[in-house]
Amino acid sequence: MQEKNIYICATMDTKGEEAMYLKQQIEACGNRAYIIDIALRATPKQYSVDYTQEQVAAGAMVPFSTVLETSLRSEASKYMVTGLTVLIKHLLAEGKLDGIISLGGSGGTTIATGAMQQLPMGIPKVAIGTMASGNTLPYVQGQDILLINSVVDIQSLNFMSTYILTEAAHIIDCMARMPKLALNKKKCIAITCFGVTTPCVQRCRELLEEMGFEILIFHARGVSGGKIMEKMIEEDYFCGVLDVTTTELIDEIAGGAYVVGPNRLRAAVKKDLPYVVVPGATDMINIGPEEYLKPEQEGHIRYYHNNSSLLKLRSNEREVKQLAQLFADRLKDSRGNTKVIVPTRGFSEVDKAGNVFYDPKADAAFTNELISSMPENVPVICVDHHINDREFAEILVKQLMTMINWKAVING
Numbered sequence: 001m002q003e004k005n006i007y008i009c010a011t012m013d014t015k016g017e018e019a020m021y022l023k024q025q026i027e028a029c030g031n032r033a034y035i036i037d038i039a040l041r042a043t044p045k046q047y048s049v050d051y052t053q054e055q056v057a058a059g060a061m062v063p064f065s066t067v068l069e070t071s072l073r074s075e076a077s078k079y080m081v082t083g084l085t086v087l088i089k090h091l092l093a094e095g096k097l098d099g100i101i102s103l104g105g106s107g108g109t110t111i112a113t114g115a116m117q118q119l120p121m122g123i124p125k126v127a128i129g130t131m132a133s134g135n136t137l138p139y140v141q142g143q144d145i146l147l148i149n150s151v152v153d154i155q156s157l158n159f160m161s162t163y164i165l166t167e168a169a170h171i172i173d174c175m176a177r178m179p180k181l182a183l184n185k186k187k188c189i190a191i192t193c194f195g196v197t198t199p200c201v202q203r204c205r206e207l208l209e210e211m212g213f214e215i216l217i218f219h220a221r222g223v224s225g226g227k228i229m230e231k232m233i234e235e236d237y238f239c240g241v242l243d244v245t246t247t248e249l250i251d252e253i254a255g256g257a258y259v260v261g262p263n264r265l266r267a268a269v270k271k272d273l274p275y276v277v278v279p280g281a282t283d284m285i286n287i288g289p290e291e292y293l294k295p296e297q298e299g300h301i302r303y304y305h306n307n308s309s310l311l312k313l314r315s316n317e318r319e320v321k322q323l324a325q326l327f328a329d330r331l332k333d334s335r336g337n338t339k340v341i342v343p344t345r346g347f348s349e350v351d352k353a354g355n356v357f358y359d360p361k362a363d364a365a366f367t368n369e370l371i372s373s374m375p376e377n378v379p380v381i382c383v384d385h386h387i388n389d390r391e392f393a394e395i396l397v398k399q400l401m402t403m404i405n406w407k408a409v410i411n412g
Helices: 013-026 053-058 064-069 072-091 106-116 159-177 195-210 226-232 245-253 266-270 317-331 360-373 390-401 406-411
Strands: 005-010 032-037 099-103 123-127 144-147 188-193 212-220 242-245 277-278 284-288 303-306 309-314 339-345 380-383
Touching: 005 013, 005 072, 005 159, 005 317, 013 032, 013 099, 013 159, 032 053, 032 072, 053 064, 053 072, 064 072, 072 242, 099 106, 099 159, 144 159, 144 303, 188 195, 188 226, 195 212, 195 242, 195 390, 212 226, 226 242, 226 266, 242 390, 245 284, 245 317, 277 317, 277 390, 317 339, 317 360, 339 390, 360 380, 360 390, 380 390
Parallel strands: 005 032, 005 099, 099 123, 123 144, 188 212, 188 242, 242 277, 277 339, 339 380
Antiparallel strands: 284 309, 303 309
16 A cells, blocks of 8 residues: 655644654554644654754744744744745645645644645645634635544543544545546636526536536635635636626625635636626625624615525625726736626626616616726627526527637547
């Protein structure tokens, strides 16, 4: 059985005994285990590590003494995240990294997963700790990082902690022995979706699958939606993108919950991928529980998406004009492979004649601002359909195919 190279990230000043136990269990599975010390405080030399704190800090271009002398723990952590990222990317590039695992509390988990997030999709990544039982968003960020709840704090070896650590060793062993994530770039298309744009997305999917494409659908809810799609575009997973649901952009402007940040809408342009963009679900600002509503948002029309009181607000004319300008700014560098297609009869199922967010005036304000702001190298195509009309989905697919020689792609 071939040995795999597994790297253990641990704050060895407080988790040394537990890290050494995990190393033994990983090696008992027939692998090589290496320990990387990511502690922010000086570690006693009683444990043998493979990569010291000094080596990690060197990746951030600072001596470890700088980390020790940094008064803010958050700033010291940033040095170690940067250094750890450099180290593990180097190991991966040299073919020496088959998996990475961490154990610890909030500090160690933050450092380890912060670096894991910078690795490509498909590299086995595991984090063990009690952080897995709380708000996992800071640690996972929508990526393929497996969190294992340690149940008890990792502060000693006992019947529970040894069971969890042994279980984790077998899990990372199995992950490392899985076949590598297959990259089917030539036949794969990304689509963004929401419940209120699902009919459009499903029709696009049907048409594209009939042509022989494989479809990856991203739920456009921030880090687990648009953000991870942008990352996978950067990593060359797709031959084209149907960005049907760009609701995250209106949240960025109007204080919603599903904010991705400044890289949203950029990766396909940067990679010069065939890219169709639609203002899907931009009629709604995604708030979440009602207590998250800000005072300045009180005047918006409200809509409760489900029985769990998931509140959404109707975007107004001022906000959608800003949205149009944002579209123009982020798409302006297109080299001819980007189109924006606007369904003039409504941008979501709720934005339809007779429904609560139906507002032709606001939709027209977006469209007019988009046409006046968008540079000539990015065509804006207005279509007299609602976003969920079958005919609109067919137009989207047809427009994308004008930029993809799909018969050559499928047959070649």
